[in-house]
Amino acid sequence: MPAPGKATINDIARLAAVSKKTVSRVINNSPLVRPDTREKIQTLMKQLGYAPDPQARGLAFRRSFLIGLVYDNPTAQYIVNMQYGALDALRDSGYELVVHPCDSNRDDYIDGIRRFALQQKLHGVILIPRVSEDDQLARALREIDVRYVRIASIPLDDPAHMLHTQERQAGVEAANYLQSLGHRQLGLITGPHRYRSSIERGGGFAHGLAQRGIELTPDYVFEGGYTFESGVAGAEYLLAKSPRPTAIFACNDEMAAGVYKAAMRRGLSIPGDLSVVGYDDSPLATQLWPALTTIHSPIRDLGRQAAQMLLAPEHAPAPTQPLSVTPHLVVRDSSQPPPV
Amino acid sequence: MPAPGKATINDIARLAAVSKKTVSRVINNSPLVRPDTREKIQTLMKQLGYAPDPQARGLAFRRSFLIGLVYDNPTAQYIVNMQYGALDALRDSGYELVVHPCDSNRDDYIDGIRRFALQQKLHGVILIPRVSEDDQLARALREIDVRYVRIASIPLDDPAHMLHTQERQAGVEAANYLQSLGHRQLGLITGPHRYRSSIERGGGFAHGLAQRGIELTPDYVFEGGYTFESGVAGAEYLLAKSPRPTAIFACNDEMAAGVYKAAMRRGLSIPGDLSVVGYDDSPLATQLWPALTTIHSPIRDLGRQAAQMLLAPEHAPAPTQPLSVTPHLVVRDSSQPPPV
DNA sequence: CTGAAAGCGCTTACAG
DNA sequence: CTGAAAGCGCTTACAG
Numbered sequence: 001m002p003a004p005g006k007a008t009i010n011d012i013a014r015l016a017a018v019s020k021k022t023v024s025r026v027i028n029n030s031p032l033v034r035p036d037t038r039e040k041i042q043t044l045m046k047q048l049g050y051a052p053d054p055q056a057r058g059l060a061f062r063r064s065f066l067i068g069l070v071y072d073n074p075t076a077q078y079i080v081n082m083q084y085g086a087l088d089a090l091r092d093s094g095y096e097l098v099v100h101p102c103d104s105n106r107d108d109y110i111d112g113i114r115r116f117a118l119q120q121k122l123h124g125v126i127l128i129p130r131v132s133e134d135d136q137l138a139r140a141l142r143e144i145d146v147r148y149v150r151i152a153s154i155p156l157d158d159p160a161h162m163l164h165t166q167e168r169q170a171g172v173e174a175a176n177y178l179q180s181l182g183h184r185q186l187g188l189i190t191g192p193h194r195y196r197s198s199i200e201r202g203g204g205f206a207h208g209l210a211q212r213g214i215e216l217t218p219d220y221v222f223e224g225g226y227t228f229e230s231g232v233a234g235a236e237y238l239l240a241k242s243p244r245p246t247a248i249f250a251c252n253d254e255m256a257a258g259v260y261k262a263a264m265r266r267g268l269s270i271p272g273d274l275s276v277v278g279y280d281d282s283p284l285a286t287q288l289w290p291a292l293t294t295i296h297s298p299i300r301d302l303g304r305q306a307a308q309m310l311l312a313p314e315h316a317p318a319p320t321q322p323l324s325v326t327p328h329l330v331v332r333d334s335s336q337p338p339p340v
Numbered sequence: 341m342p343a344p345g346k347a348t349i350n351d352i353a354r355l356a357a358v359s360k361k362t363v364s365r366v367i368n369n370s371p372l373v374r375p376d377t378r379e380k381i382q383t384l385m386k387q388l389g390y391a392p393d394p395q396a397r398g399l400a401f402r403r404s405f406l407i408g409l410v411y412d413n414p415t416a417q418y419i420v421n422m423q424y425g426a427l428d429a430l431r432d433s434g435y436e437l438v439v440h441p442c443d444s445n446r447d448d449y450i451d452g453i454r455r456f457a458l459q460q461k462l463h464g465v466i467l468i469p470r471v472s473e474d475d476q477l478a479r480a481l482r483e484i485d486v487r488y489v490r491i492a493s494i495p496l497d498d499p500a501h502m503l504h505t506q507e508r509q510a511g512v513e514a515a516n517y518l519q520s521l522g523h524r525q526l527g528l529i530t531g532p533h534r535y536r537s538s539i540e541r542g543g544g545f546a547h548g549l550a551q552r553g554i555e556l557t558p559d560y561v562f563e564g565g566y567t568f569e570s571g572v573a574g575a576e577y578l579l580a581k582s583p584r585p586t587a588i589f590a591c592n593d594e595m596a597a598g599v600y601k602a603a604m605r606r607g608l609s610i611p612g613d614l615s616v617v618g619y620d621d622s623p624l625a626t627q628l629w630p631a632l633t634t635i636h637s638p639i640r641d642l643g644r645q646a647a648q649m650l651l652a653p654e655h656a657p658a659p660t661q662p663l664s665v666t667p668h669l670v671v672r673d674s675s676q677p678p679p680v
Numbered sequence: 681c682t683g684a685a686a687g688c689g690c691t692t693a694c695a696g
Numbered sequence: 697c698t699g700a701a702a703g704c705g706c707t708t709a710c711a712g
Contacts, residue, residue: 005454005455005458005459005484006458008688008689008690009689009690010689010690018698018699019698019699019700020689020690020691020699021691021692021698021699021700022697022698022699024690024691025697025698027690028691032697032698033697033698034697034698037697037698051455051459052689052690053399053459053461053688053689053690054459054460055395055398055399055404055461055688055689055690056399056688056689056690056691056704057689057690057691058395058690058704059393059395059396059399059688059689059690059691059703059704059705059706060689060690060691060692060703060704061690061691061692061704062691062704064395066436066438075416075623076415076416076417076419076420076421076623077416079416079420080416080419080420081416083439083441084441087439087441096406096438096460097438097439098406098436098437098438099423099427099437099439101423101424101427114345115345115391118345118346119345119391119393119394120394120436121393121395144345228626228627254623254627257627257628258627260629261629264629265629283415283416283594283624284623284624284627286568287568287594287597287598287624287628288597288627288628289600289601289604289605348704348705348706349705349706350705350706358682358683359682359683359684360683360705360706360707361682361683361684361707361708362681362682362683364706364707365681365682367706368707372681372682373681373682374681374682377681377682392705392706393704393705393706395704395705395706396688396704396705396706396707397705397706397707398688398706399687399688399689399690399704399705399706399707400687400688400705400706400707400708401688401706401707401708402688402707
């Protein structure tokens with residue numbers, strides 16, 4: 001009797017009086033096993049606490065049971081939620097999650113990911129913005145025949161490889177909300193233009209306003225860097241304008257926190273003098289005072305869906321439309337109608 | 341000529357006109373290879389972009405090249421920094437990092453980790469508070485002969501398995517600092533008593549004050565839950581006392597943010613009326629206004645050291661004293677001498 | 681210092 | 697529906 005957790009396919013085969021090939025069939029859910037044989041084997045596996053060795057299986061299969069999570073530099077909360085989501089889907093699947101941050105500013109970064117995928121014979125890879133926006137990376141993965149899912153704010157790839165975050169739509173929602181409160185003089189602090197998400201969030205906001213007949217002139221738009229300091233700078237800029245905006249939409253919460261600082265320094269009260277809406281619903285949002293109205297994206301769901309897509313059977317029917325996930329506005333205490 | 345990244349030990353052996361055992365010796369840095377043979381083989385490996393297959397190696401070695409990172413529920417920033425640190429040490433080592441969150445409130449959680457370690461034949465495991473504080477888990481890992489490193493605020497294990505965070509010392513430093521500013525009436529918001537870190541941080545603070553002749557009476561100590569809301573509650577409690585404390589030490593930044601909220605609601609200015617010191621130096625610390633004075637711990641260094649310990653040669657001399665890492669106070673804008 | 685044989689724990693390809 | 701043989705890409709144990 002082998003030690004618990006140490007049994008091999010040979011132990012099971014011997015005890016079940018079948019060949020190891022039959023045990024293998026049970027492991028791999030082959031239909032070509034008589035029901036009673038299958039049951040006998042499954043019982044035995046449970047009794048011995050048997051789990052097939054992923055390395056041996058991987059060696060024979062010529063690929064591993066590892067999913068890679070590849071990202072450049074999102075916020076900590078984003079990464080962690082994504083990991084939790086992916087792990088939700090991988091639980092009890094026999095697959096494990098290997099984290100692989102990278103620096104997409106290095107011109108050999110794709111090579112690093114290729115080597116990673118090749119050497120570990122990854123089953124698949126989840127790509128998060130902004131690396132997910134890189135078509136060259138996607139092509140490199142296709143070339144070496146590694147499955148991948150790209151999480152992005154626009155449909156950049158086949159539906160089978162895409163998870164769409166609908167950030168533009170969320171920008172529209174922020175615009176509609178502020179308009180409905182009665183704001184007419186708005187300010188926008190975007191992220192860097194090289195981030196597709198920034199363009200979508202800000203673009204959606206401007207579009208939403210335009211739909212309701214409010215013009216957002218370019219001098220009320222400030223390009224930030226998704227950082228606290230750039231939020232401060234953006235707010236300094238916008239709050240010095242005349243007429244002063246009564247509401248500011250910042251394309252992430254960190255910049256929104258910067259807006260708080262600039263407003264407080266000027267003695268402006270939030271939301272009395274200025275409404276602020278952020279994006280991300282980071283932990284910060286509820287820890288600021290007043291609590292921040294912001295856009296919540298179901299990041300964990302994204303991670304779960306991405307992992308599920310990678311685990312789907314090889315020839316499962318591909319969706320005709322990219323799967324997507326819908327962010328929504330969370331109203332807290334940083335927004336109200338403009339002062340009269 | 342095999343495709344790049346697809347060569348095997350057999351290709352190398354054939355092209356070098358040696359046996360694959362000799363190639364294996366080069367891979368494993370055996371000294372039993374003639375220098376010129378070694379060099380010929382190494383050149384060939386580089387030319388073909390050869391990297392040994394970790395699964396095949398693992399199968400033969402009876403253990404994998406995976407390091408597990410096991411944690412319950414620390415903050416996102418902590419997890420991510422720990423991961424970056426561990427990956428710093430693993431880079432180009434052939435080892436990969438597999439993340440494994442768990443729920444230490446479930447009574448079968450140790451079993452889950454055991455199965456994970458056993459099935460993946462992990463090379464080693466990094467344990468973060470609070471799972472690192474669980475002796476039963478450590479024992480379980482020892483029983484199945486899996487290497488582990490425990491990161492904790494007190495030396496719970498052999499030096500070879502410990503990384504000591506010196507949180508008590510940091511608590512003392514916070515006390516000394518506030519005392520030196522002239523504060524005599526202090527308040528303390530601790531974390532939950534079931535967290536060892538909370539006891540050390542708070543205990544160090546009280547001890548530091550006592551050393552300088554300042555008594556911290558129990559009614560000026562509030563047991564929080566490391567959450568924002570508990571920080572608010574703690575501050576509500578402390579600020580209602582008479583005499584009112586002129587400074588509060590919160591055992592993490594999230595609770596310190598809660599103190600901000602409570603103070604602002606009461607119309608107290610920070611740091612004019614109340615000094616606040618936090619712990620963690622989370623992103624929040626610089627995004628609050630005023631920026632928070634807090635304790636910075638080199639989490640990434642911790643992760644790096646932990647991984648290095650796991651990679652150390654099997655019979656490397658163990659340290660006689662646990663390795664440790666020293667946090668330090670970062671003074672920002674939330675602290676100043678008490679009002680006169 | 682080097683190598684031929686056997687084996688790690690699985691699966692593939694084939695046969696029945 | 698089931699199995700014997702060969703192989704995945706490495707290392708161990710042994711021999712020289």
